[in-house]
Amino acid sequence: MSKGTFIFSLDCEGYWGMADLIADGSIPGWRSDALASTYARLVGLFDSFEIPATWAFVAAFVHTPDEIRACSYLTEESIPYRGADWGAAFKSSWAAQDLDGWLCPEALDLVRASGGHEIAAHGFTHLPLDDTHTSEAAATREFDLLGMFWERRGIRPRTFVFPRNQPGHLARLGERFEAYRPPHQLEVRRDSVARLLRLVDEVNPFVQPAGHGKRGCPAMLPSAMLLNYRAGGRRLIPRAVTVARIRRLLRRAIESGEVVHLYSHPHNFLTGRGQFDLLAEVLGLVAEHAKADEIQVMTQAEYAARLVSAD
Numbered sequence: 001m002s003k004g005t006f007i008f009s010l011d012c013e014g015y016w017g018m019a020d021l022i023a024d025g026s027i028p029g030w031r032s033d034a035l036a037s038t039y040a041r042l043v044g045l046f047d048s049f050e051i052p053a054t055w056a057f058v059a060a061f062v063h064t065p066d067e068i069r070a071c072s073y074l075t076e077e078s079i080p081y082r083g084a085d086w087g088a089a090f091k092s093s094w095a096a097q098d099l100d101g102w103l104c105p106e107a108l109d110l111v112r113a114s115g116g117h118e119i120a121a122h123g124f125t126h127l128p129l130d131d132t133h134t135s136e137a138a139a140t141r142e143f144d145l146l147g148m149f150w151e152r153r154g155i156r157p158r159t160f161v162f163p164r165n166q167p168g169h170l171a172r173l174g175e176r177f178e179a180y181r182p183p184h185q186l187e188v189r190r191d192s193v194a195r196l197l198r199l200v201d202e203v204n205p206f207v208q209p210a211g212h213g214k215r216g217c218p219a220m221l222p223s224a225m226l227l228n229y230r231a232g233g234r235r236l237i238p239r240a241v242t243v244a245r246i247r248r249l250l251r252r253a254i255e256s257g258e259v260v261h262l263y264s265h266p267h268n269f270l271t272g273r274g275q276f277d278l279l280a281e282v283l284g285l286v287a288e289h290a291k292a293d294e295i296q297v298m299t300q301a302e303y304a305a306r307l308v309s310a311d
């Protein structure tokens with residue numbers, strides 16, 4: 001029997017994930033203490049099933065206030081994106097000294113202290129890095145600041161998750177990272193039709209694993225599917241339907257030797273209905289297959305290393 005592969009990645013970003021969409025810097029429930037508690041609970045859940053995950057951090061999100069104070073890029077400079085300043089909402093919050101939701105350095109500490117998990121990169125400020133809207137100069141600045149931040153932390157992230165799943169500036173990326181996570185085919189478009197298609201896909205009984213990654217500089221990892229975020233219209237999808245969908249995915253991956261790659265955002269667990277219960281049930285399925293030696297659980301970095309070393 002062939003063996004499938006399972007990867008779970010988390011996009012760790014706080015308010016930076018929607019920096020251009022918020023005006024007042026306040027989203028109910030996204031307080032830093034609540035975020036820290038959520039990260040602690042998530043780390044404990046993955047560890048309880050002995051499943052390592054990839055945690056892709058926005059660097060600004062895990063800055064300390066002192067580090068922010070020393071970084072004029074975040075507090076003074078304009079970060080150009082679509083004719084506006086990507087950092088405007090943060091600057092407003094910084095001036096008011098209301099940093100809840102923007103900063104949570106404890107999140108990185110929790111993941112790092114646990115051991116066994118991968119710490120990946122998700123940009124410096126979550127500025128989208130697509131070639132169309134972000135210049136090479138702006139992308140280079142983000143990559144340079146990103147490198148300096150992780151060097152201060154004594155961490156060398158090997159894989160990268162693009163902000164908003166919008167790849168770009170791959171040559172620059174390849175200078176610093178071994179591999180990146182590409183968008184799922186249904187996440188390439190971001191209009192209302194695409195959102196409807198993604199919702200319908202949540203109940204698609206014919207869903208297939210992600211296949212395999214591709215070598216390159218950087219290498220391309222298998223794309224990831226969002227673990228259903230049980231909020232808004234998505235909360236109407238029964239948990240049992242999502243679990244059955246993932247059960248089929250795992251079985252097909254075992255049969256084909258392909259990859260099931262899921263992802264989520266830690267902040268989804270603040271507001272998603274029964275989100276922790278859903279994750280626990282999914283991890284339980286994966287753990288059963290791993291115990292039976294049918295599934296190998298890998299981080300993005302481990303998969304990238306296998307991809308590079310494959311004949």
